[in-house]
Amino acid sequence: xxxxxxxxxxxxxxxxxxxxxxxxxxxxxxxxxxxxxxxxxxxxxxxxxxxxxxxxxxxxxxxxxxxxxxxxxxxxxxxxxxxxxxxxxxxxxxxxxxxxxxxxxxxxxxxxxxxxxxxxxxxxxxxxxxxxxxxxxxxxxxxxxxxxxxxxxxxxxxxxxxxxxxxxxxxxxxxxxxxxxxxxxxxxxxxxxxxxxxxxxxxxxxxxxxxxxxxxxxxxxxxxxxxxxxxxxxxxxxxxxxxxxxxxxxxxxxxxxxxxxxxxxxxxxxxxxxxxxxxxxxxxxxxxxxxxxxxxxxxxxxxxxxxxxxxxxxxxxxxxxxxxxxxxxxxxxxxxxxxxxxxxxxxxxxxxxxxxxxxxxxxxxxxxxxxxxxxxxxxxxxxxxxxxxxxxxxxxxxxxxxxxxxxxxxxxxxxxxxxxxxxxxxxxxxxxxxxxxxxxxxxxxxxxxxxxxxxxxxxxxxxxxxxxxxxxxxxxxxxxxxxxxxxxxxxxxxxxxxxxxxxxxxxxxxxxxxxxxxxxxxxxxxxxxxxxxxxxxxxxxxxxxxxxxxxxxxxxxxxxxxxxxxxxxxxxxxxxxxxxxxxxxxxxxxxxxxxxxxxxxxxxxxxxxxxxxxxxxxxxxxxxxxxxxxxxxxxxxxxxxxxxxxxxxxxxxxxxxxxxxxxxxxxxxxxxxxxxxxxxxxxxxx
Numbered sequence: 024x025x026x027x028x029x030x031x032x033x034x035x036x037x038x039x040x041x042x043x044x045x046x047x048x049x050x051x052x053x054x055x056x057x058x059x060x061x062x063x064x065x066x067x068x069x070x071x072x073x074x075x076x077x078x079x080x081x082x083x084x085x086x087x088x089x090x091x092x093x094x095x096x097x098x099x100x101x102x103x104x105x106x107x108x109x110x111x112x113x114x115x116x117x118x119x120x121x122x123x124x125x126x127x128x129x130x131x132x133x134x135x136x137x138x139x140x141x142x143x144x145x146x147x148x149x150x151x152x153x154x155x156x157x158x159x160x161x162x163x164x165x166x167x168x169x170x171x172x173x174x175x176x177x178x179x180x181x182x183x184x185x186x187x188x189x190x191x192x193x194x195x196x197x198x199x200x201x202x203x204x205x206x207x208x209x210x211x212x213x214x215x216x217x218x219x220x221x222x223x224x225x226x227x228x229x230x231x232x233x234x235x236x237x238x239x240x241x242x243x244x245x246x247x248x249x250x251x252x253x254x255x256x257x258x259x260x261x262x263x264x265x266x267x268x269x270x271x272x273x274x275x276x277x278x279x280x281x282x283x284x285x286x287x288x289x290x291x292x293x294x295x296x297x298x299x300x301x302x303x304x305x306x307x308x309x310x311x312x313x314x315x316x317x318x319x320x321x322x323x324x325x326x327x328x329x330x331x332x333x334x335x336x337x338x339x340x341x342x343x344x345x346x347x348x349x350x351x352x353x354x355x356x357x358x359x360x361x362x363x364x365x366x367x368x369x370x371x372x373x374x375x376x377x378x379x380x381x382x383x384x385x386x387x388x389x390x391x392x393x394x395x396x397x398x399x400x401x402x403x404x405x406x407x408x409x410x411x412x413x414x415x416x417x418x419x420x421x422x423x424x425x426x427x428x429x430x431x432x433x434x435x436x437x438x439x440x441x442x443x444x445x446x447x448x449x450x451x452x453x454x455x456x457x458x459x460x461x462x463x464x465x466x467x468x469x470x471x472x473x474x475x476x477x478x479x480x481x482x483x484x485x486x487x488x489x490x491x492x493x494x495x496x497x498x499x500x501x502x503x504x505x506x507x508x509x510x511x512x513x514x515x516x517x518x519x520x521x522x523x524x525x526x527x528x529x530x531x532x533x534x535x536x537x538x539x540x541x542x543x544x545x546x547x548x549x550x551x552x553x554x555x556x557x558x559x560x561x562x563x564x565x566x567x568x569x570x571x572x573x574x575x576x577x578x579x580x581x582x583x584x585x586x587x588x589x590x591x592x593x594x595x596x597x598x599x600x601x602x603x604x605x606x607x608x609x610x611x612x613x614x615x616x617x618x619x620x621x622x623x624x625x626x627x628x629x630x631x632x633x634x635x636x637x638x639x640x641x642x643x644x645x646x647x648x649x650x651x652x653x654x655x656x657x658x659x660x661x662x663x664x665x666x667x668x669x670x671x672x673x674x675x676x677x678x679x680x681x682x683x684x685x686x687x688x689x690x691x692x693x694x695x696x697x698x699x700x701x702x703x704x705x706x707x708x709x
Contacts, residue, residue, distance in 0.1 A: 055080040071100035071152025081112075087128065089114035099148035109134025109192070124182040132190045141199040183251075185218040193230070205235035215249075223250040223261070231270065238310050240270040258286040260293075269308035276305040289336050296329035299347070318380025325349050330357075337362045351376045355432075369430035377438040414530040418488045420480045426453035437465070441507045444472070456481040470498035470517065484527075490534060493523045501549065510622075510663050516549020516586070524592065536595045536620050545587040550580040554669045556609055556630050557581065559657060562671075581606055588613070595620040606630075612654075617663070628657040628669070 059076045066074040078093025091112035099105040110133040116126035140148045193211035198204070211230035218224045229244035247263040265280040282295035303323040306313050316322055330344040339359040346353045355371035429452050437447045445466030452459045460476040474494035499518045505511040524540030527533070558577040565571060588602035595618070602613035615626030631654050659669040 055082050073098040087114040087116055100152040104138055105148055106137040127185045129187045129189055134192045136194045139197045143200050145201060183220050187217055188215040203236060207233040221252050223248045241309060242268045256288045260284045271308045276301050276308055278305055291334040294331050297327055299325050299327045302326040315384040317382045317384060322349060322380045365427050367428045371432040373434045375436040376434050414532045416529050417531050418529050420485055423458050423478055423480050424456045426458060428453045467499055468503040469500035470496060472496045487527050489527050491525045495521045513552045514549060516546040518546045520544040538592050538595045540592045542590040547585055550582040552580045555581050559671060622663045624659060624663060626659040629654040630657060
C-alpha cells in the first residue's frame, strides 16, 4: 500500500512537472499570432464575415488556460463595419475543470463597439451568411422538456468561481430601417465582485441611452447584490437600485427604484419602491411629456409608488401597494390574473381623492366631424339646432374596448367632474367593450346616493356608444349641489329623486340630444329664489280691483313645504305634466318643457289661493274666500340660469279675469236677492 501511495505521489509530481513544462515551453514553441490568417479564414468560411486581428494574441496553458486578444475589427457579410474590440482577456484554471468546476480570473472586456443594422429588406447584418447545404440534414432532435419546477438536478457545472467581471467602454448602435427605429447605447460599464454559486456578489453597471424616435436621452444605472444558485434554479437580487436620469443641462430629475427580487424557476417575487419623484418634470426632461392634463403643471409633482409583487408566466399580483399622487394617497391590491386576456382586478382604499386634475384634456373634433357623427344617429324629436362649434369627445371608445377589469374602491371622498362623493363605495366591471359602474353608494351633498351606470361600445355601438344610468337619491341639499349645477341655483330644499336615463353619442352635445328617460322627484322645505308668487298674485288682484298695493317688502323668494312631480325625457326634451307644490298661502301646479339641448324652458304654472287672504296687511290684495279657487296663471320662459324667467301669463290671464267677472255678476245678483229677501251675505270684497 505504501508503494501504491508512493507511486501515486510520484505520478502527481510528474503531471505537475509536465504542466509547468507545458506552460513554459508551449507558448515559446507555438505562437498564436502565426494563426491570425487561419482564424480570419475560418470565420469567413463559417459566417461570411471578415475578421481582422490587428493586435497581439496572448495565451497560457498551465495552471491557467488563458487567452487575450487586442484590436479586432469585424465586417458583416456585406463588407460593412459590424464591430471593433480593443481588448478581451480571460483565464480559466485547468485542474478544477476535471471536477466540473469553473475557476476564472477577472474577465476583461474593453472597447467593444457594435453597429447592428436591419436593412430595408429586413436582413440583420449580424446574422451569418447562409451557406449552401452539401449534405442531407439530420432529423431535428426534439427539444428536451424544461425541468419541472423545483427540480434540483445537478447542473453542468458543479461550482463556479469568477474573480470578477470588468466590462468597460461598450457602445452598441442599433438601427431598424423598416421600423424607422434607431437606438444607441454608449459608455456602458459593468463590474462585479467575486462570483460563486450560492454566494452574493456586488454588481454595478451604467450606460447612456440615446433613442431617436421618440427622442430620449438618459443615463441609466443598475446596482445590486446578486446571489446565484443554479442547482435550485434560484437567483436573488438584494439592495437593488435602478436610476434613470435625463441627459439635460441644469437640475435633472432622477427616477429611482429600490427593492429586492427573488427568482425561483418561472416564479418571481419581491418588493419595489419608487421614491418621491417629480414625474411631470422627469417626463418633460426625458422628452416624453405626458398628455395634457386638466390640472396643468400643478399635478404629478410628487409621485411615489411601492408594492410587494408575485409573478409567473401568465399573471402578476401586487399586494401592500401604495401610491401617492401629490396630496392623494391610495392603498390596496392589484392583479393581472390573465396576461393573455389582460384581465385585471383591484381593491383600492384611499383618502380624499380628486380625479379631475388627472383627467386628460378632452379631445376636440371639428364641426364637420360632429355633424357627420350626428347624421349616423336617429333623428331627434326636439327642435334643437345643428351643432356648429367644436364639441369635446367624452366617451373614450378605444380605451373602453380594451378594458377587462373588475375592481372595488373605498375612499374617504371622491371628486369627479367637480361632484364630491363622501365615503364612496364603488364596484366596476368592464369587458369586451361593455363597461359598468355596477354599484356606487356614497354620501352626496348632505344626502345619500345609490347609483349604477353602463357604457356600451360593442359592435355597431362603437361609433355611437350607448350610455345608461339609474340612481336613487335621498335628502340631497340643493343649495350645496347648486355650486356645481348652476341650473339649480334658483331652488333650495332637500331633494329626493329616482331616475333612469339612456342616451347615445360620443360628445356631450350628442349625449344631451339623445337623452331619454324618466325622473321622479320630491323636494321638501324649500324655496324658489328670484320670484315671489304671492307678490305676483297680489299685484294682479290689486289691478283687478283698480287699487294700489301698499306692501313693498316682499321677500325675493317663494317658500314651499313640498314640491314634487315626474319628468319624461325624450331626445333631450324634458316634459313634466304633474308638478305640484304646497306654498305658504298658495297651491301650485305646473306643466311644460325644458330643452336640455338649448338650455331653455317654457313652463306654465297655476297658482291657487289657499288662505282667506293673500296678505292681511295689504287691503288691495284681500279677496273673499269664495274666490280662493281662482287659478292665477304664471309662465316661466327663457334661458336656464338667467333671471326674471317667471311672470304672469298674459295669454291665460284673460280666462282668469273672465271667471272673476262671472263671479262678480253672480255676486251682484245674489246681493239684490238678499236685499229683496232681507238676507245678509258677505259682499264680494271686504
